[in-house]
Amino acid sequence: MAGRSREGGKRPVVPPAAGQPRAASTTSQHTSSDPQQPISRGAGARQRVLQAALQVLDDDGLPGFTMEAVARRAGASKATLYRRWPTLGALMIDAMDATFQPFSVPETGRVETDVEQLLTALVTLLEHTPFPRLLAAFIGAVERDPALAALHADLTRRRREPLLVVLDRARERGELPPDLDPEVVTDLLTGPFFYRRFIAHRPIPPDMVNDVITHVLTTPRRRTDQPT
Amino acid sequence: MAGRSREGGKRPVVPPAAGQPRAASTTSQHTSSDPQQPISRGAGARQRVLQAALQVLDDDGLPGFTMEAVARRAGASKATLYRRWPTLGALMIDAMDATFQPFSVPETGRVETDVEQLLTALVTLLEHTPFPRLLAAFIGAVERDPALAALHADLTRRRREPLLVVLDRARERGELPPDLDPEVVTDLLTGPFFYRRFIAHRPIPPDMVNDVITHVLTTPRRRTDQPT
């Protein structure tokens, strides 16, 4: 019962994680598939499997993420999967890594506008793509697999980089105080949106991007003076 | 094999989620066990099962969270579980709800100190208790179960409340500008820590609490003046 789902597997569940033009994901030594070499037989199957893996993860979550399920959805045989990925974790790593694309760095000339672009893109990613569901499953898996944890840290680092670049440039231009810590500011800027989506599980209001920017991108001045 | 773990179940895996004195969780109509009524036979088994559920979730994550596994760990029969909880989701809801305890509201007289206490407690919760692992599994489950999503939103609301109270009081005392939005500030204050733990998957440095407070609890002043 439960509808075997007719494994056709045509659904376009997973567009690339970022809506921006793609820049090669540098740190990954797994994914190759350089555009010049004609997708050989092996590479074709590999791509299908990785995409199917993301679809399964998106549809059924961690409990449904199974070698059998992925093979079924990819129209591949289990032997093919086991030939390449010895474990579910390895498959998940490759699948997540292959999908990831970082945002491109905006250059509007003003910090606020640059940051606004990046945060707006983040909100879109969180609200209108399958990315958050994948990430939610990923978060659970990461707790029990050090290899996944390492990849997760790496992906996050790459995702943070555009924002860090924007903040650094702004600081060089004098738009931000030099004693400001870009790492902390990045946490402050992006943390609340992830928090809303995954912890508070509430919608992200349209003004939130600007509210966050207003609160964070402000010359920090300690409140040494306190009333009463 | 993998060691059936000899179901003894003595491990204290789950101390109450908050390290603070317990205040009755108001919104929950499930959990009863008022301290005056002597833990009847049923309630005793119920408690054991709920605790076992959290242990299983903590140890094996979502994929290992199974009626059989919980019953085994609780030393209960499956019939007992099915008698009370028709589905895994219902069991998870009760288990998470029963464990939750909100922080108590500090009253040091200064916003910064109050907030510092709450955030420090949060960091402790995130770094030295099983809470984050439970939450990680929970986040994954929530994506596919509306009932869990509702409970999650409710739990988060209750968890935010102490911080909101502190901010409100501070505003009444004039320590904070009246046009400040407590909801956004709460997101800004707590979001980064969850982000570090679950997304960036990096350690939370000791200074981070104070850094965040410094950056956020500042009179927001828009940068209408920009250089160049």
Next chain:
DNA sequence: TGTTAACAGTACGGTAGCGTTCCGATGGAG
């Protein structure tokens, strides 16, 4: 002390995933 509801334990048939093996088909490279 006797009654009764809740309990642990066990067993059931059924389904699903595991990891591996073999076979025959097929497409790309020489």
Next chain:
DNA sequence: CTCCATCGGAACGCTACCGTACTGTTAACA
């Protein structure tokens, strides 16, 4: 055109979980 690595499909025995049903025991309450 031929060769051969790669692929899909199917089957293997095995284990685990499902949801339900039926035992005999035990603790709470009258």
